[in-house]
Amino acid sequence: MLRLINVNCYYGLVRVLKNVSLHVAEGEIVTLIGANGAGKTTILRAISGLHPVRSGNIYFENRDVTGWPAERLVETGIGHVPEGRQIFRPMSVHDNLELGGHLVYKHYGRKRLKSEISEVFDMFPVLHQRRNQYAGTLSGGEQQMLAIAMALMAGPRMLLLDEPSMGLAPMIARDIFSRIAGFQQERKLTVLLIEQNARAALAISHRGYVMETGRILVEEEAGALLSNPEVKRAYLGRERREIWE
Amino acid sequence: MTDWLQFLFMGIQRGAIYAMVAMGFNMIYNATGIINFAQGEFVVLGGLMMVSLTMVMDFSIVFAFFLSVGFVTIVGILMERLTINPVRRPTVLRLIIITIAVSMLFKGSAMCFWGKGSHYMRHFTEAQPLEIMGATIMPQTLWIIGILILVVIGYVLFFNCTMTGKCMRACAINRDAARLAGINDRRMVMLSFALSAAIGAIAGIIITPLIQMDYARGALLGLKGFGAAVIGGLGNSMGAVAAGLLLGTIEAMAGGYISSHYMDAIALVIMLVVLFARPGGLFGSSEEVRLKEF
Numbered sequence: 001m002l003r004l005i006n007v008n009c010y011y012g013l014v015r016v017l018k019n020v021s022l023h024v025a026e027g028e029i030v031t032l033i034g035a036n037g038a039g040k041t042t043i044l045r046a047i048s049g050l051h052p053v054r055s056g057n058i059y060f061e062n063r064d065v066t067g068w069p070a071e072r073l074v075e076t077g078i079g080h081v082p083e084g085r086q087i088f089r090p091m092s093v094h095d096n097l098e099l100g101g102h103l104v105y106k107h108y109g110r111k112r113l114k115s116e117i118s119e120v121f122d123m124f125p126v127l128h129q130r131r132n133q134y135a136g137t138l139s140g141g142e143q144q145m146l147a148i149a150m151a152l153m154a155g156p157r158m159l160l161l162d163e164p165s166m167g168l169a170p171m172i173a174r175d176i177f178s179r180i181a182g183f184q185q186e187r188k189l190t191v192l193l194i195e196q197n198a199r200a201a202l203a204i205s206h207r208g209y210v211m212e213t214g215r216i217l218v219e220e221e222a223g224a225l226l227s228n229p230e231v232k233r234a235y236l237g238r239e240r241r242e243i244w245e
Numbered sequence: 246m247t248d249w250l251q252f253l254f255m256g257i258q259r260g261a262i263y264a265m266v267a268m269g270f271n272m273i274y275n276a277t278g279i280i281n282f283a284q285g286e287f288v289v290l291g292g293l294m295m296v297s298l299t300m301v302m303d304f305s306i307v308f309a310f311f312l313s314v315g316f317v318t319i320v321g322i323l324m325e326r327l328t329i330n331p332v333r334r335p336t337v338l339r340l341i342i343i344t345i346a347v348s349m350l351f352k353g354s355a356m357c358f359w360g361k362g363s364h365y366m367r368h369f370t371e372a373q374p375l376e377i378m379g380a381t382i383m384p385q386t387l388w389i390i391g392i393l394i395l396v397v398i399g400y401v402l403f404f405n406c407t408m409t410g411k412c413m414r415a416c417a418i419n420r421d422a423a424r425l426a427g428i429n430d431r432r433m434v435m436l437s438f439a440l441s442a443a444i445g446a447i448a449g450i451i452i453t454p455l456i457q458m459d460y461a462r463g464a465l466l467g468l469k470g471f472g473a474a475v476i477g478g479l480g481n482s483m484g485a486v487a488a489g490l491l492l493g494t495i496e497a498m499a500g501g502y503i504s505s506h507y508m509d510a511i512a513l514v515i516m517l518v519v520l521f522a523r524p525g526g527l528f529g530s531s532e533e534v535r536l537k538e539f
Contacts, residue, residue: 050421074427086422088415098408099415103427105408154427 001026001190002047002158007056009039009046016042018214019056024158029184029191031222033198033235034211040194041083043211044160047192048080049073060158075103079156083163083194085143089136093127093146096135100150120149123183141172145179152183158190165197173197177204198235202226210235247379252501253494258386258455260493261393262288265448266470267477267485268400269441275417275480276437279340283324284445285467286351291317291446292458293355296364306369314446320351321442325435348463355460363459372454389451396444397486413437417480465509472516477528484528492516 002024009017016039024030032040045051047058049070058066065073074080088096097117098105105113121128124145130138135146144164151159164180165173181204184191195201202208202222210218210231218231225231266284273281294316298309328343329335369388374381404410415423416433424430448466449458456462473492477484492512500508519527 070424071429080425088418
């Protein structure tokens with residue numbers, strides 16, 4: 001469904017993605033793990049058109065979408081929930097969802113938008129309770145739900161999630177992960193996920209990639225990654241824990 | 246007592262224009278982060294176009310009003326499409342210098358078409374001053390106040406109740422998130438130029454009967470409007486309206502009680518004092534200022 005071939009990206013002169021190739025099949029959940037600064041976020045930004053690709057190709061549903069502007073990729077079916085809960089804080093929850101469904105409104109009109117919003121409210125009842133509140137006044141977990149709900153409003157077939165559990169209490173993070181697995185099944189979504197909490201992410205994933213300084217090092221089944229001793233040492237915080245303390 | 250009221254009327258009339266120019270500045274600032282130095286030129290173009298349509302071609306006021314606003318709106322759109330949109334790597338500085346160049350271009354062309362003289366235009370309704378509590382007020386001033394109120398109401402409705410308005414606000418709040426919602430940010434920039442050109446044109450049209458428009462008025466009108474935008478807190482349009490009215494009133498009071506020669510200077514000194522005391526403007530939050538580029 002999604003395929004990256006030898007993608008290179010730069011921040012100024014610094015090459016942050018070095019010949020990255022990866023693929024995500026339809027209906028899969030794939031996790032990218034790696035240290036800070038490895039380039040995980042840049043991969044997602046390149047896929048969704050926010051970061052320019054210097055060379056290499058990105059294919060989505062067998063179409064070359066390299067260099068397409070972000071708003072066109074959203075129309076094509078790629079939803080991106082960026083890092084750090086990028087919602088419109090000074091606007092109400094309801095307005096945020098309307099904006100998320102802006103394309104629905106543009107193509108199908110207000111009626112369809114309303115029904116989409118009520119569908120999302122069924123999925124996240126807490127957002128319905130808070131629909132007239134400013135988005136900035138929501139709790140961290142609620143803001144994350146809102147960010148995901150906004151991306152779902154556009155009716156994506158593929159969802160890119162950038163650290164959905166960042167800064168959330170472990171209980172709430174677990175709730176978010178189970179919801180992701182839930183609506184992934186329900187809506188037959190394909191998901192590419194970045195997560196610091198690699199264990200929780202791999203638990204709901206089919207496959208995973210390990211990145212280091214702009215390269216992809218390992219690609220394996222999620223279960224195999226969980227038991228890979230190298231990965232365990234570096235990213236899952238087991239075994240030689242004393243080294244770090 | 247009546248002096249005071251007379252100066253207040255005068256101040257509100259000037260302030261309304263500053264407020265509308267400031268709203269135009271804010272709209273483009275919110276969409277692009279730049280100050281459009283051609284904003285004053287939109288006012289002049291609106292005024293001069295109106296003069297030609299009503300005085301030379303003898304159209305009715307209402308028809309000429311919409312035609313002039315439409316014309317300046319198209320000028321604004323063309324300005325964005327031809328000079329702002331094609332810039333490969335836009336930085337704030339580059340774009341601002343472009344707007345300065347465009348303002349000179351507008352000024353030069355206005356001089357070519359309308360000449361150097363100032364132009365008289367008839368008032369919207371009869372020019373007989375009305376008397377209110379000993380002070381006189383021109384019916385045109387009432388028109389100015391009424392149209393300012395309509396513009397503010399329209400502005401609030403547009404940005405809070407229509408999808409396009411919400412999209413524009415979303416772009417201003419968080420551009421990346423707006424693009425990920427499928428909003429075409431470039432189109433929103435174009436729209437902001439169109440709308441601020443329209444507001445500028447309206448301001449020019451309603452003030453022209455009282456001040457006799459000429460091609461070179463844009464710079465000072467733009468400067469005062471910019472002052473109002475800064476005092477109100479850049480990006481905050483309701484603040485700009487309040488600050489514009491305040492600035493106009495202070496100016497008129499200063500002109501009346503101190504000396505009309507120092508009127509402009511006093512207005513600018515007040516702007517400086519506000520900026521020293523509250524860099525975010527009277528209605529801006531000081532936290533936000535630290536995040537802004539300028």
